[in-house]
Amino acid sequence: MRWLIWLSQHFHLLLLFYSLFTSSSSSSFASTLKPLRSQDQQLALLHFKQLFTFSEFASYDCDLLGYQHSYPKMESWKKGTDYCSWDGITCDRVKGNLIGFDLSCSWLQGTIPPNSTLFLLSHLQYLNLAFNDFDFSLISSGFGQFTRLRYLNLSGCVFSGQVPLRLLRLSLLASLYLSQNHFVSLETFVVRRLAKNLKMLRELHLDLVDMSSVSLRSLMNFSSSLTTLSLFNCELQGTLPVDIFRLPNLLTLTLTSNIELRGFFPLVNLTSPLRFNSLINWGPHESYSNFPPI
Template sequence: MESWKQDIDCCLWDGVMCDNTSGDVIDHELSCSWLNGTIPSNSFLFHLPHLQHLNLAYNYFNHSPISFAFGQLSRLRYLNLSYSMFSGQVPYELSHLSKLASLDLSGYGNVSLETSVVKRLVQNLTKLRELHLDHVDMSSVSLSSFMNLSSSLTSLSLNNCLLRGRLLDHIFRLPNLRELRLADNPQLSWFFPMVISSKALRFLDVSYTIHDSGELPKSIGELKFFRHLIISGCNFYGPIPTWLGNLTQFTLLNLSANNFAGEIPLSLSNLKALSSLDIRSNNLSEILFGNNNFKGQIPSSLSYLKDLNFLGLKENNIRGKIPSFLTNLKKLTSVFLSYNQLSSFGEFQFSNSLEVLALSNNKLYGSIPKSLSNLANLSYLDISSNDLTGIVDIDMFSVRNTE
């Protein structure tokens, strides 16, 4: 912090903001500032009674504990200590920060929370709108501790927290909750409520958790403004429901690594705003869009998804040709079709936007199409484990990389 010199007004220091009237320090924005070492409890930082915003994210505090003295900053509205190499237990004194609207303690698995501290945080931080605790060890925390989360909460992120047991559906009923991230908690089970009183939810990531019923809850279809749904690895089964096509605000839909079977419904072609579709690693033995007679092939209705940039259909039973209509998807950057039953390139001519093409472990035969060398932005190509002849023009990669 080169500007932090005693002969310079601290309000002119990098990352420091002061109140224009009183001159009190109210904001420390010190993320990614190469700070290292420890923060002792007698640090000057804890003698800034008017501080409202403190961001220490992405620094290196040498596995030191989070100081109890943070609890002295009673006017804090924003506190971010994420990914700064703190370690140990989160101190209960943080629950004294009753004015907090945003708290982020996410890290690398070195910080842990106990049930008693979670209860105090939930009880006292009634103004919280954002709570992010990704990779915080909560293996000993009772899920009932979250029962009284603030109704003002708009974003809750608990990815990879070693949560265990069944999550109360109260969380899904929080009236203002827009984003909920629970991914990578393989011992966490949940059940989406049958009736939803709140329609605020826009983003849900519950990948690699356990859904109790195994079927995609119909009540999700009531969330008309839903934009992102990520349910990878949740052991869902049965057909992909047609009502997903009613959620026309979707920009990302990830149903991969489940046991969905049968056909992809024609209704998915209604998702005109969709930019990422991933249904890899399912049991979709018949891919059939309505009466289009594309049984077992990639459905032509995908051509309606003009904003699509990611297409994941790996590990299914897709047959036939790679369809030429994919050429019309001008924003497509990534195509994953490995481990299917594709037999022919057909009239292969993808858009130049393509960066990733994975076609390994199919039944492709014949000559490698020369049009592959026209993909000027291609950075990854896998056509291994097929019955192809010919060569790929490796020069197209080397020329681009030297530009």
């Protein structure tokens, strides 16, 4: 009798899992998903919570760098309570859909599998998982299913491997943070695809991501909407094309600690409103006189 009671209580979640697992092998997975009802969104969140243990050390860098005070936000997630009131959750006030998800610095220790119920939250516009420990796992291609997403922060998440191409389908994305994932790498064709697809991108932060094999010419393809490009210690090599300083809306360019990078700051004919450049430590063969202050 108990199993019948349990089944009635979890029927929606079982249907949700069935939909997820039967669709996960299909390339059209994202297009087959239907928006979740409120109850299903809560169950998806509770199942996502079960993927992790809480460890203060998992968000150690968050406190060390002064990003924000870390604490286990998901401890407030309790069944039978309004999930829109849970820590880190923002809902649409009209329809109750989950549109904001901020679990940055939340002590999360574990991995996010490709069939995670996280990827069923199709209304998300803001997603921040920065400074948790995902144990050197790959960045799931499931992140590419959030077609409404405008802000994505996966900085300091202990990911590894290549950035998945499906992540570059997020055509509405305005801010992308992948910094401080020391074991994540980017190839030239990925950078070119990123520049081609993300036409609304304004902020791109790739500090400490391995870009040693990236052709510097591919950086010239970024959208004119780009205002911030941060490439601190990305192992960039070669001569930086001078035209990067002429991106029309670029305000901040960070290139510090790329010791194999060479280039010259243009003295005249700047069409960019660039006001701040971190160019110190570009390379051992450049004199700072090549980079006049701005």
